[in-house]
Amino acid sequence: MSTxxxxHLLLHAAVPALVAWLFFRDRFGKAWLLMLLGWVIDLDHLLADPIYAPNRCSIGFHPLHTAPAIVAYGALALPKRTRLFAIGLLIHVALDALDCVLMRMG
Incomplete structure (x- = not known):
């Protein structure tokens, strides 16, 4: 596995932890766990062939990584009940987009 x-995988755990610590410190564990659940959108990789392609950009390719899905994640951030999960989804997509940029650069 490349560096x-x-x-990329470490950031998927570390960034939600940082956000939970900075903004939800009083309920850090629960906030971090709910944001980590954002990883669930990677289930759409099971629809691809091959399932894992290290140099494939997820954004726009996998169904749960498309613009309509991202808009839905933004809408999920509005109600307090789904906010932490939605933040996790948005962090996940942002990190995947960053990975796409890094792939293009090198």
Whole structure:
């Protein structure tokens, strides 16, 4: 596994932890867990062939990584009940988009 791929996976855990610590410290564990659930959108990778392609940009390719889905994640951030999960989804998509940029650069 490449350094970029390992860093990408670590950021998927570290960024939600940082956000939980900075903004939801009083309920850090629950906030971090709910944001980590944003990883569930990677289930759409099971629809692809091959399932994992290290140099494939997820954004726009997988159904749960498309613009309409991202808009839905933004809408989920509005109600308090789904906000932390939605933040996790949006962080996930942002990190995947960053990975796409890094792939194009190198």
């Amino acid at each position: 970029r791929a390992v860093l």
